Amino acid sequence: MDIFQQILFVAALAAAIWYITKRVRLITRAIKLGRPEDRTDNAGERMRVMLLVAFGQKKMFTKPLVGVMHFVIYAGFLIINIEILEIILDGILGTHRLFAPYITPVYPILIDVFEVLAFGVLAVCVAFLCRRFITRVNRLQASRHRELRGWPVSDATIILSAEIFLMIAFLTWNASDSVLRDRGVGHYGELQGIVPDFLVSQYFKPFFTGFSDTALIAYERAAWWLHILGILAFAVYVTYSKHLHIALGFPNVYFSDLQPKGEMQNMPEITKEVQLALGLPLTTEPDGSQENDNGQQPAEIGRFGAKDVYDLKWINLMNAYSCTECGRCTAACPANITGKKLSPRKIMMDTRDRMEDIQRGWQTQGNDFKDDKSLLGDYITAEELNACTTCQACINACPVNINPLDIILQLRRYRVMEESQAPASWNAMFSNIENNMAPWKFSPSDRFNWADQVNESQSK
Amino acid sequence: MADMAAAGEEPEILFWVGCAGSFDDRYKRVTIAFVRILNHVGIKFAVLGPEEACTGDPARRAGNEFLFQMQAVSNIQVLNGYNVKKIVTACPHCFNTLKNEYPELGGKYEVIHHSQFLQGLINEGRVRVKDGQSFKGRRITFHDSCYLGRANKIYEAPREVLAALDADLVEMKRGRANGLCCGAGGGQYFKEPEPGNKDVNVERVEEALGTGADMIAVACPFCMTMMSDGVKNKNREDSVRVYDIAELIAQKEGL
Ligand code: SF4
Ligand code: SF4
Numbered sequence: 001m002d003i004f005q006q007i008l009f010v011a012a013l014a015a016a017i018w019y020i021t022k023r024v025r026l027i028t029r030a031i032k033l034g035r036p037e038d039r040t041d042n043a044g045e046r047m048r049v050m051l052l053v054a055f056g057q058k059k060m061f062t063k064p065l066v067g068v069m070h071f072v073i074y075a076g077f078l079i080i081n082i083e084i085l086e087i088i089l090d091g092i093l094g095t096h097r098l099f100a101p102y103i104t105p106v107y108p109i110l111i112d113v114f115e116v117l118a119f120g121v122l123a124v125c126v127a128f129l130c131r132r133f134i135t136r137v138n139r140l141q142a143s144r145h146r147e148l149r150g151w152p153v154s155d156a157t158i159i160l161s162a163e164i165f166l167m168i169a170f171l172t173w174n175a176s177d178s179v180l181r182d183r184g185v186g187h188y189g190e191l192q193g194i195v196p197d198f199l200v201s202q203y204f205k206p207f208f209t210g211f212s213d214t215a216l217i218a219y220e221r222a223a224w225w226l227h228i229l230g231i232l233a234f235a236v237y238v239t240y241s242k243h244l245h246i247a248l249g250f251p252n253v254y255f256s257d258l259q260p261k262g263e264m265q266n267m268p269e270i271t272k273e274v275q276l277a278l279g280l281p282l283t284t285e286p287d288g289s290q291e292n293d294n295g296q297q298p299a300e301i302g303r304f305g306a307k308d309v310y311d312l313k314w315i316n317l318m319n320a321y322s323c324t325e326c327g328r329c330t331a332a333c334p335a336n337i338t339g340k341k342l343s344p345r346k347i348m349m350d351t352r353d354r355m356e357d358i359q360r361g362w363q364t365q366g367n368d369f370k371d372d373k374s375l376l377g378d379y380i381t382a383e384e385l386n387a388c389t390t391c392q393a394c395i396n397a398c399p400v401n402i403n404p405l406d407i408i409l410q411l412r413r414y415r416v417m418e419e420s421q422a423p424a425s426w427n428a429m430f431s432n433i434e435n436n437m438a439p440w441k442f443s444p445s446d447r448f449n450w451a452d453q454v455n456e457s458q459s460k
Numbered sequence: 461m462a463d464m465a466a467a468g469e470e471p472e473i474l475f476w477v478g479c480a481g482s483f484d485d486r487y488k489r490v491t492i493a494f495v496r497i498l499n500h501v502g503i504k505f506a507v508l509g510p511e512e513a514c515t516g517d518p519a520r521r522a523g524n525e526f527l528f529q530m531q532a533v534s535n536i537q538v539l540n541g542y543n544v545k546k547i548v549t550a551c552p553h554c555f556n557t558l559k560n561e562y563p564e565l566g567g568k569y570e571v572i573h574h575s576q577f578l579q580g581l582i583n584e585g586r587v588r589v590k591d592g593q594s595f596k597g598r599r600i601t602f603h604d605s606c607y608l609g610r611a612n613k614i615y616e617a618p619r620e621v622l623a624a625l626d627a628d629l630v631e632m633k634r635g636r637a638n639g640l641c642c643g644a645g646g647g648q649y650f651k652e653p654e655p656g657n658k659d660v661n662v663e664r665v666e667e668a669l670g671t672g673a674d675m676i677a678v679a680c681p682f683c684m685t686m687m688s689d690g691v692k693n694k695n696r697e698d699s700v701r702v703y704d705i706a707e708l709i710a711q712k713e714g715l
C-alpha cells in the first residue's frame with residue numbers, strides 16, 4: 001500500500017477519534033446535568049448484574065428467537081473488533097493482513113469465524129428489517145406509537161442497512177483478495193500458502209474471476225476503504241443514535257437500581273420538614289442524606305420533584321442515552337396496552353430529546369445556554385404522567401435495566417407539590433388521608449367495626 | 461393493641477388491617493376470614509384498630525411526598541411505641557410500604573404478606589385443609605398483584621396456598637413477572653382513568669376469563685375490586701367469582 005493511502009488513513013482515523021471524543025464529552029456533560037446520587041455501593045452485586053444482564057444478555061432471552069438474533073449481532077460486534085484491529089494497523093503501517101504470518105495456524109480459523117459471524121449479522125439485519133416493514137411487529141410501528149414517527153424509524157433503518165452494507169463489503173473484500181492471492185498478484189501473492197480461502201467468502205469468488213487484475217485491485221481497495229470508513233462513520237453516527245446502547249448499556253446496567261422495584265426513593269428534604277412540623281428531633285443529616293455525600297454543597301433546598309432534566313438524577317439521564325427504543329417497556333405497559341397516551345419508551349426518548357436540545361443550545365449559543373422550555377409540559381404531558389399505575393412492568397421488561405417509572409414519579413411530585421396540579425379526585429383523596437387517616441371519607445373510629453362480625457357469623 | 465399493652469401482654473404478630481380491610485365492605489370479609497384463621501390456629505395477634513392510619517402509599521405514588529411522610533412518621537411512632545416487631549398484612553401496598561419504605565424513616569419491622577403467612581401455616585401443618593367446602597374440579601386462576609409480585613418477587617406463596625385447595629390452577633398468559641396490572645395502583649384507584657380504548661381491569665378480566673376459570677383468586681384489596689368490576693363489566697358475575705386467598709382457605713376450613 002502506498003504512503004499516500006497511509007496518510008489518508010491516519011487522517012481519517014484521527015478525524016474520527018477527534019469527533020468521537022468531542023461527542024463523548026458533550027454527552028458526559030449532558031448526563032452530569034443530573035443531580036448527584038451515589039451508585040457505587042455493592043460492587044459485587046452490581047458486577048454480577050452487569051455480567052448477567054449486559055454481558056450475558058439475560059433479559060433478551062425472555063423472547064428466545066429475538067434473543068438469539070440479537071446475540072448474533074452482539075457477538076459479531078464484539079468479535080469482529082479483533083479483525084478491525086488488524087485492519088486499522090494495516091491502514092497505519094501500510095501492511096496487508098499483518099497478523100497472518102505471525103499466527104499462521106489460527107489465522108484462517110479466526111477469519112472463518114469472523115466471516116460466519118458477518119454472514120450471521122447480515123442475515124439477522126435482513127430479518128430485523130423484515131420484522132419492521134413486512135411482518136410489522138407492533139411495538140416497532142410508528143403508526144401505532146407516535147414517539148417513533150420521523151427520525152427514530154429512519155435511525156433504525158439506517159443502522160440496519162449500514163450493517164448489511166458493512167458486512168457485504170467485508171465478505172466481498174475477502175473474496176476479491178482471495179482471487180488476487182490465487183493469481184499471485186503483487187503483495188497479495190506473497191500470502192499464497194499462508195492464507196487459504198475462507199469459509200463464506202469463497203462462494204463470492206466466482207463473481208470476481210472475470211475481473212482483470214487491475215479491476216480486482218481496484219475493487220479490493222475500494223471494498224477495504226468502504227469497510228473501514230464505514231466502520232469509522234458508524235462509530236461517529238452511533239453517538240447520535242439509539243445505538244449508543246452498545247456502549248452505555250454496560251455502565252447503565254452496572255449502575256441500575258438494586259433495591260426492590262416497588263421501593264420509592266425517599267426525599268430527605270421532606271423528612272426534615274415533616275420532623276419540624278411534628279416537633280420531632282431531626283434525623284436526616286446525621287445518617288447522611290445524599291446531597292451531603294460530596295461534602296461541598298450542603299443540601300440546598302431545590303424544587304420538590306422534577307420539572308426538567310436538571311432536577312432528575314444523573315442515572316435517569318444515562319438511562320435515556322442507553323435506551324434502545326425497543327419498546328418492550330411500552331408493550332408491557334397496561335396504560336399503553338389499553339390505549340392511554342402514556343408510553344414509557346416515550347418518557348425515555350423525551351428525556352433524551354430534551355438533553356439533545358440543550359446540547360444544541362450549548363453549541364449554538366454557548367455554554368450558559370438556558371431556554372424557557374422544560375421536560376414537563378413541553379415534552380411530557382400531565383395526561384401521560386397521570387395514566388401510570390406504577391406497576392413496574394416497564395422496569396421488568398427493559399433489557400438494559402432502565403427505570404422509566406422513576407422519572408414519572410419525580411415529575412408527579414413536582415406537579416403535586418410545587419404546582420398543586422393533581423386531578424381533583426386525587427386532591428380529595430389527599431384531604432381524606434389528612435383528615436380521616438384513610439383515602440376514603442370514613443371516621444377513624446369506625447376502623448374496628450369489622451371485629452363485631454368475626455364471631456357473629458362464625459356461629460351461623 | 462392498646463388493650464394488650466395495658467394488660468402487659470405482647471402479641472406474636474401485629475395484623476395490619478389497612479384502610480380497605482377496615483372500611484371496604486367486600487374486603488372486610490377478607491379481614492374477617494383471615495382473623496378467623498388466626499383464631500383457629502391459636503395465634504396471639506393484635507390490631508391497632510383506631511390507632512392505625514393509612515400507610516400513605518396512594519399519596520406517595522400520586523406525588524404527595526409530604527403527606528406520605530406525615531402518615532409514615534406518625535404510624536412509626538405508634539408502632540415503635542408498642543415495640544412492634546412482626547407485622548402481617550393482607551394488602552400488598554401496605555406490605556411494600558411498611559417493608560421497604562418505612563425503615564428509612566425509622567420503622568424497622570419484619571413484615572410478612574398474608575400469602576406468605578398462610579403458606580407458612582400450611583407448610584407447618586397448622587392449617588390442615590379438611591371438611592369445609594370442596595374445591596375439586598373448580599378452575600382457579602391467580603392474578604398477580606404488582607406490589608406483591610414484581611415489586612417484591614413474591615410469586616409462589618399465593619400459588620402454593622391455592623395448591624392446598626385441590627382445585628385446578630390455570631395460569632393466564634401474562635403471569636408472574638409479566639403479570640398485567642389490575643389498573644388500580646399508583647393512585648389510579650382514586651381517580652377516573654385517563655382516556656383510552658378500554659379500562660385496564662377489563663383487559664385483565666378478559667384474559668382471566670380466557671383461561672376458562674370460574675374463580676379468580678387475588679391477594680390484594682385493590683385487585684379484588686378491579687377484578688370484580690371487570691367481571692361485572694363482562695356480565696359474568698353469576699358464573700365467575702373473585703376471592704381472596706384467605707377467604708378460600710377459610711372456606712376450605714369451614715370457618
Ligand atoms: S409503571 Fe407506569 S409506565 Fe411503567 S409499565 Fe406500569 S403503568 Fe406503564
Ligand atoms: S426503556 Fe428499555 S424497554 Fe423501553 S424502549 Fe428503552 S431500552 Fe427498550
